[in-house]
Each structure stands twice: as C-alpha cells, then as structure tokens.
Amino acid sequence: MSAETITTDDEYALELVDLRREFGDKVAVDDVTVRVPRGSFYGLVGPNGAGKTTALSMAVGLLRPSSGRASVEGIDVWADPVAAKRHLGVLPDGLALPERLTGGELLTYWGRFRGMDATAVASRSAELIRILELEEAETLGTLVGEYSTGMRKKIGLATALLHAPSVLVLDEPYEAVDPVSARVLTRILRRFTASGGSIVISSHVMSLVEQLCDRVAIVAAGRVVADGTLDEVRSGETLEDRFVELVGAPDVDEEELSWIGS
Amino acid sequence: MDRILISLKFTLLRNSSKGLRIVGWVVGAALVAATWLSAAIASGDQVRGSVLTLTFAGWVVGAAIGPVLMSGSGALRPDYFALLPIDRRALGRGLLVSTFVGIGSAYVLLAFASAAVHALLLDPASLVIVVVGAPLTWVFAITISRLVYGLLGAAMRSKIGVEIAGIQFGLMFAAIFTGWMVVQAAVESIPALVRDGLPAGPITAVLDAFPSSWPVLAVERAALGDWTGAALLLAGLAAVDALLVLATIAALTPRENVVARRRSGHRRSARLVDGGGLLPATQLGAVIGKEYRQWTRDPWRSLEVRSGVWTGIAIGFFALVSGDYSELAAFSGLIVAFMMSLAALNLYGQDGSAVWQTIVGQDATTIRSDVRGRQWAVVLVFLPHALLITVLFILITQHFWVVPAVVAALPALFGVGSGAALITSAVGVSPGVDPRRRVGPNDANGNVSLHVWVVMILTAIGVIPTAVVVVWALVAPSAAVSVVAVAVGVLNGWLVAWLYGRIAIGYLADRMPDVYSRIRYGQVFRGQKTGVLDWLATTTLKGEQQMLARRQKERQDTISARAK
Numbered sequence: 001m002s003a004e005t006i007t008t009d010d011e012y013a014l015e016l017v018d019l020r021r022e023f024g025d026k027v028a029v030d031d032v033t034v035r036v037p038r039g040s041f042y043g044l045v046g047p048n049g050a051g052k053t054t055a056l057s058m059a060v061g062l063l064r065p066s067s068g069r070a071s072v073e074g075i076d077v078w079a080d081p082v083a084a085k086r087h088l089g090v091l092p093d094g095l096a097l098p099e100r101l102t103g104g105e106l107l108t109y110w111g112r113f114r115g116m117d118a119t120a121v122a123s124r125s126a127e128l129i130r131i132l133e134l135e136e137a138e139t140l141g142t143l144v145g146e147y148s149t150g151m152r153k154k155i156g157l158a159t160a161l162l163h164a165p166s167v168l169v170l171d172e173p174y175e176a177v178d179p180v181s182a183r184v185l186t187r188i189l190r191r192f193t194a195s196g197g198s199i200v201i202s203s204h205v206m207s208l209v210e211q212l213c214d215r216v217a218i219v220a221a222g223r224v225v226a227d228g229t230l231d232e233v234r235s236g237e238t239l240e241d242r243f244v245e246l247v248g249a250p251d252v253d254e255e256e257l258s259w260i261g262s
Numbered sequence: 263m264d265r266i267l268i269s270l271k272f273t274l275l276r277n278s279s280k281g282l283r284i285v286g287w288v289v290g291a292a293l294v295a296a297t298w299l300s301a302a303i304a305s306g307d308q309v310r311g312s313v314l315t316l317t318f319a320g321w322v323v324g325a326a327i328g329p330v331l332m333s334g335s336g337a338l339r340p341d342y343f344a345l346l347p348i349d350r351r352a353l354g355r356g357l358l359v360s361t362f363v364g365i366g367s368a369y370v371l372l373a374f375a376s377a378a379v380h381a382l383l384l385d386p387a388s389l390v391i392v393v394v395g396a397p398l399t400w401v402f403a404i405t406i407s408r409l410v411y412g413l414l415g416a417a418m419r420s421k422i423g424v425e426i427a428g429i430q431f432g433l434m435f436a437a438i439f440t441g442w443m444v445v446q447a448a449v450e451s452i453p454a455l456v457r458d459g460l461p462a463g464p465i466t467a468v469l470d471a472f473p474s475s476w477p478v479l480a481v482e483r484a485a486l487g488d489w490t491g492a493a494l495l496l497a498g499l500a501a502v503d504a505l506l507v508l509a510t511i512a513a514l515t516p517r518e519n520v521v522a523r524r525r526s527g528h529r530r531s532a533r534l535v536d537g538g539g540l541l542p543a544t545q546l547g548a549v550i551g552k553e554y555r556q557w558t559r560d561p562w563r564s565l566e567v568r569s570g571v572w573t574g575i576a577i578g579f580f581a582l583v584s585g586d587y588s589e590l591a592a593f594s595g596l597i598v599a600f601m602m603s604l605a606a607l608n609l610y611g612q613d614g615s616a617v618w619q620t621i622v623g624q625d626a627t628t629i630r631s632d633v634r635g636r637q638w639a640v641v642l643v644f645l646p647h648a649l650l651i652t653v654l655f656i657l658i659t660q661h662f663w664v665v666p667a668v669v670a671a672l673p674a675l676f677g678v679g680s681g682a683a684l685i686t687s688a689v690g691v692s693p694g695v696d697p698r699r700r701v702g703p704n705d706a707n708g709n710v711s712l713h714v715w716v717v718m719i720l721t722a723i724g725v726i727p728t729a730v731v732v733v734w735a736l737v738a739p740s741a742a743v744s745v746v747a748v749a750v751g752v753l754n755g756w757l758v759a760w761l762y763g764r765i766a767i768g769y770l771a772d773r774m775p776d777v778y779s780r781i782r783y784g785q786v787f788r789g790q791k792t793g794v795l796d797w798l799a800t801t802t803l804k805g806e807q808q809m810l811a812r813r814q815k816e817r818q819d820t821i822s823a824r825a826k
Contacts, residue, residue: 098552140528
C-alpha cells in the first residue's frame with residue numbers, strides 16, 4: 001500500500017459507512033453501514049429489491065453513492081479506486097460479458113487486461129476451467145453468450161478469482177447453479193477464506209447463507225435491520241424465521257387461490 | 263386466429279409514432295398518384311407498357327426494402343407466440359395474413375390497379391385481366407416483403423441473414439448519401455422514358471421476365487385477342503404466388519430450436535488461451551484481441567461491418583450507372599473507411615452492461631489501453647474491406663489517376679475516423695437492448711441521431727490537411743505532389759488518431775462509472791461540468807431520455823383516448 005492512499009480502519013476487509021443511493025425520489029439504499037471483518041464469510045440477505053445489488057455496486061466502484069463511503073482493506077474505493085480494486089474480486093449479477101468469447105478467451109483477455117503475466121494467466125485459466133467443469137464447453141468452442149445461467153456464474157467467479165484478490169464480492173453466486181457445481185463452488189470459497197481471504201455474498205436463500213456464512217446482515221427496504229455473527233442475528237431461531245419476522249411476510253388466506261389444484 | 267393477430271397488429275401500429283405514420287401516408291399516396299399519372303401521360307401503348315412494368319418492379323423492390331425502415335410487419339415476431347398452445351402452421355399463416363392488412367399494403371394494391379389505365383386505353387374488355395392480375399401482383403409484392411422481413415427478423419441468427427440485412431442497410435445509406443446521382447439520372451431520363459419508353463434490349467427483357475410485369479403483358483395479349491396467352495401469364499403469376507406463400511409460411515413458422523448454436527464444435531484460439539497468440543500479451547493486445555473477436559463474431563457488430571461494405575459497393579454501383587459521375591466509383595473504398603467511423607460511434611453503448619469489467623479491472627493504464635485497443639481493432643476490421651473495394655472499383659473504372667489521392671485519403675480517414683468514433687462513443691453512450699436480449703437488427707443502439715453528426719463534423723475537421731493536398735494532387739498531378747499527398751495523409755491520420763484518442767481517454771479518465779450508469783440506469787449521478795464534450799454528453803443523454811419519455815407519453819395518450 002502506498003503512503004498516499006487514504007487509510008481508514010484497515011481491520012475490515014470491506015467497510016460501507018452510511019452509504020446512500022437515491023434514484024429520483026426513491027431511496028434505494030438508505031444510509032447502510034456494514035463492516036466485514038478480515039477473514040470472514042459475510043452474507044447479505046434480503047428480499048428482492050431490498051437494495052443489496054445497489055449497495056454492493058457502490059462498494060465496488062460501479063455506482064456513485066449519493067453520500068457515505070466505502071473502503072476495501074482500508075482504502076477508499078472512490079478516492080483511490082486503482083489501489084482498492086487491486087484487492088477486489090467482483091462477480092456482479094445479471095450483467096453482460098464480452099459475449100462472443102469462449103470462457104478461455106475471456107479469462108485470457110481479463111488476465112492480460114489486468115496486467116498479469118501471460119504464463120500465469122494461461123495456467124490459472126486452464127486450472128479454473130478444469131475445476132469449474134467448463135472444459136467441455138471450451139473444447140467445443142462454446143461462446144459465453146451461449147452458456148447457461150449456471151455456467152455464466154461459474155465463468156464469472158473464475159474472472160473474479162483470476163488475479164488472486166484478497167476480498168471477494170459476489171452478487172448471488174449460487175443462483176441457477178446445479179447442486180454438484182454448488183459443492184465445487186463452496187469448496188473453492190471455503191478454501192479462499194481458510195487462506196485468509198474475505199468474502200461477501202448476497203443471497204435470498206437462507207439455508208445457504210446459514211450453512212456458509214459466519215456473519216450476516218439482513219437488508220430490507222434499503223436499510224440494515226439486523227447484523228452481526230450468524231448466531232447473534234438468528235438468536236436461537238432459524239435464519240429464515242428470523243428473516244421473515246424482521247422483514248414481514250403477507251399471510252396467505254385460506255380463501256385465496258382456492259382454485260389452485262382444483 | 264388470423265383475426266386476433268390482425269387486431270394485435272393494429273394495436274401495435276396505434277402505439278407507433280403518429281408523426282411518422284402521417285408522413286408515411288402522405289408519401290405513399292403521392293407515390294400511388296405518380297404511378298397512375300405516369301400511366302396516364304405515357305405517349306403511346308408500348309411506352310405505357312414499359313413505364314408500368316418499370317414502376318411495378320419499383321413497387322416490389324420498395325415493398326421488399328421498406329419494412330427495414332419502418333418495422334410494422336416485424337412487430338409480430340414468431341417467437342413471441344412459440345409457447346402458446348396453437349398450431350404452428352396456423353400461426354405462420356396468421357403472421358403472413360396480418361401483413362396484408364394496413365395502409366401501406368392498400369397503397370401497393372392501388373398502385374398495381376393502375377394497370378387499369380393500360381387496359382382501358384387498349385381494350386376495355388381486358389379490364390377483367392386487371393381485376394384478377396392486380397390482386398395477384400399485390401400478393402406477390404406483400405408476400406416477398408414479409409418473406410424478406412421474416413428472414414431479416416431471423417437475420418441476427420445466421421450469417422446469411424446478417425448479409426441480407428447488410429445489403430438492405432447498405433442500399434439505404436447509399437440512397438441517403440448519393441441517391442441524388444441516381445435520382446438526377448432518373449429525372450433526366452423520365453421525360454424521355456414517358457415519351458419513348460425503354461429502349462428494347464436486355465433491360466426490357468429482364469423486366470418482362472419479372473412476375474410483377476406479367477399482368478401488364480397479359481393485358482396487352484388480351485387486347486390483341488390472345489386470351490389463352492393472357493390466362494397463361496396470370497396462371498404463372500398465381501403459381502409463383504402459391505410457392506412464395508408456402509415458403510413464407512414455412513419461414514414464419516416458429517421452430518423449437520430458436521436459439522442458434524454458434525459453437526464451432528472445436529476449440530477456439532487454442533494458442534492464445536495457452537499463453538501465446540499473434541498479439542503481444544499486454545493490456546493493449548488483450549483489448550485489441552477481444553475487440554477484433556467481437557467485431558467478427560457478434561452479429562450486431564458484423565452487421566455494422568457488412569452495412570459499411572455494402573454502402574461502399576452500392577455507392578460505387580450508383581456512380582457507375584449514373585454515367586455522369588462514374589469517376590466517383592473509383593473512390594468507393596473511401597466510403598467504407600468513412601462508414602467505419604459510423605459503425606464504431608457507439609462502442610460503449612453497444613457493449614452494454616459488459617462495461618463493468620473495464621471499471622472493476624481499473625488500473626493506471628486501463629482506460630488508455632481500452633480506447634487505443636478499440637481504435638486499432640476497428641481499423642484492423644475495416645481496412646482489408648476498404649482496400650479490396652478500392653482495388654475492385656479502380657480496376658472496373660480504369661481510373662488509375664485516382665490512386666495517389668485514394669492512397670493519401672485512406673490512412674487519413676481511418677486514423678481520424680477511429681478517433682472521432684471513440685470520442686463519440688465515450689461522450690454519447692447510447693445503450694440499446696442489453697447484449698443477451700437482442701433480437702432485431704436495430705437492437706444494439708439507442709438514439710444515435712446526434713452521434714452521426716458529431717462523427718461527421720469531427721471527421722471533416724480532422725481530415726482538412728489531407729483534403730487540401732489531395733485536391734492539389736488532383737488539380738496539378740505530378741509524382742512529387744503525389745508523394746507529398748500520401749505523406750500528409752499518413753501523418754494526418756496518425757496524428758489525429760492520437761489526438762482524438764487522447765481526448766477520449768482524458769474524458770473517460772474519471773467518468774467510467776458514469777458510462778456504466780448511463781447504460782444500467784439511464785442517467786448520470788454526478789454534477790455536470792461545463793465544456794463542449796460535457797454539453798454533448800448531456801444532450802445525447804437528454805435525447806435518450808426524451809425518446810423514452812415520448813414513447814411513454816404516446817402510450818398514455820392512446821390509453822386515455824381509448825378510455826373516452
């Protein structure tokens with residue numbers, strides 16, 4: 001880290017402080033503060049439209065915050081983006097890639113674009129493609145644009161890992177991933193934290209978060225309604241029950257949808 | 263089923279822009295009137311016959327190309343209905359039938375009915391032929407129109423489709439830029455045409471063989487008493503119609519396997535992925551390689567390339583046939599070079615949300631490499647085409663004296679154009695449909711009307727030095743001047759490519775997140791600075807938002823009008 005980088009508190013892998021984003025009159029992210037300690041596996045959970053993606057976009061330098069700040073290992077993402085992004089590996093949700101490249105071509109482009117040595121790029125790409133079971137697609141010349149949603153997640157994760165970052169920010173990494181691949185993914189992510197890396201994932205699959213994460217924040221309507229260690233947040237219940245309790249769920253009346261299955 | 267599709271089509275039409283529709287109605291009516299008028303004032307029977315066959319052929323070509331400009335018939339896409347529990351062939355038929363309903367289609371029928379003038383003047387009894395023949399010709403034209411549009415709708419799924427679309431766009435651009443050459447030649451020859459008809463020869467032979475001419479010929483046969491010959495011609499046209507209808511229904515019937523597999527079946531770029539490759543293994547090399555592959559593999563980017571190439575060919579062809587301007591054909595390669603700058607004027611918008619990678623992977627040199635790499639790639643893609651077309655048309659025209667001028671102008675246009683395109687791409691990010699959801703040929707860009715002007719102005723300013731020496735070389739040709747011209751052209755292209763690229767890099771330096779915001783959220787979340795580029799950025803963004811707002815409002819108006 002160079003001397004001129006703005007350091008805040010670098011005990012946190014990722015720190016969002018009073019982060020806020022308004023779209024017109026709508027407040028998508030309402031002064032969110034989330035602190036991810038180094039080495040932790042952090043889960044950001046919340047219903048659709050809670051502001052998870054918007055908050056993470058601001059944290060990784062994609063979307064300008066209305067106010068507040070975000071830093072990666074003590075480096076402010078918006079004041080010193082180049083230094084902060086060196087530490088970051090990002091998997092966004094639902095965004096395009098260079099669709100007309102194969103997985104291997106994409107990783108080669110990405111590694112060289114990030115200034116990595118060509119031999120390192122080649123060996124890491126080959127390894128990632130093999131472990132993530134994208135080898136067959138690669139030998140058939142399948143383009144990323146033709147990948148299934150699950151395969152896209154996997155190649156996206158490979159791009160996030162390629163330059164060996166110390167902090168991973170993954171938006172819905174398990175969505176549409178088949179159970180076998182999900183195990184591979186989990187193995188990779190656990191290994192990443194075991195070797196000192198930190199991970200933030202967003203998800204609305206509670207059982208998954210419960211199984212993976214040691215820390216959780218529940219986000220609803222742009223606010224953090226609960227955060228802390230997994231046990232603190234679920235306080236004796238399952239995460240799902242606690243989540244529904246905090247976020248609230250409409251009751252399904254016996255009379256409603258009575259025609260279903262009739 | 264057919265009725266439902268027809269009413270669905272009208273609903274869609276009601277939601278299209280009202281102003282455009284009115285312009286379409288007026289122009290269509292004027293063309294119908296012109297058709298009847300030229301039939302009425304033709305100086306003799308034979309002249310009238312050839313005038314009618316020529317205008318009818320014109321109507322068929324117009325019907326085939328027209329839908330590219332206003333995509334009314336394409337609005338109902340076969341895939342929309344693929345999941346409904348209805349018979350697929352019935353759907354294909356319904357989609358075809360719905361094309362026949364509409365003002366444009368009625369105009370086409372009215373135009374073909376002008377053969378009645380011919381019949382009345384030759385022998386009123388032969389009007390019967392028109393009563394049968396005009397609808398047959400109408401079916402012929404409209405079915406061709408739907409077939410071409412159907413192929414175009416599937417265009418982005420096959421190489422041949424992209425090529426067809428490229429030819430259509432090429433003709434359209436050529437008509438916009440240099441249609442006056444053809445129009446002038448036509449205007450000069452219309453009085454002669456109406457007076458003398460077409461000179462007998464290959465043109466009339468080809469025209470007579472074209473099915474839209476057959477009812478006219480049938481009228482002439484009937485007037486001479488040869489009713490069998492007339493009936494045979496109409497039967498021939500009916501048979502052609504039947505074949506076309508069957509082919510079109512087949513083309514419009516949705517297939518199970520709608521997503522084309524573009525996989526090659528073998529590993530791609532093995533040497534690159536294994537750590538080698540032709541390009542240097544640097545950041546710049548990575549961008550050039552990625553962009554070059556996108557240009558050659560992505561249907562929307564290919565369409566830009568093919569349209570540019572066909573515009574060059576079509577303008578060269580127009581110049582050749584105009585007679586007066588045949589020298590211009592020798593410069594066709596320059597058109598391709600110029601089209602490159604239009605093809606690349608919205609690169610970031612075309613990439614859509616994929617631009618996140620450039621932001622997340624940012625380091626001290628990424629933006630420079632990204633801009634420079636894109637400049638190199640687009641030149642590498644277009645240059646071979648421009649050279650090929652240059653050689654081809656110089657050989658055809660035999661105007662070898664243009665060589666020094668063209669060799670000077672090509673590097674200037676390529677250099678300046680690549681820079682102008684990158685400035686416009688950076689400042690006027692105009693996203694279309696995000697890459698994975700694209701279907702139609704116009705899906706890759708938003709509102710780029712201002713962009714075209716920005717590119718043209720930047721290019722015009724950038725090539726001034728070369729333009730001066732090229733004119734000098736053309737006015738006072740000599741070996742020495744030619745050498746100077748080429749040197750100035752190369753230097754001019756190189757320097758302005760560097761300078762314009764530098765401007766784009768400087769502009770993007772702290773604005774990449776705003777590029778992403780324009781694509782993802784359709785707005786920019788920061789205070790606007792002042793300056794020409796920022797003014798352009800704000801104006802193009804407003805253009806984008808106004809386009810969306812206008813559509814929204816028209817939809818509201820229609821809904822409230824219907825509610826009354």
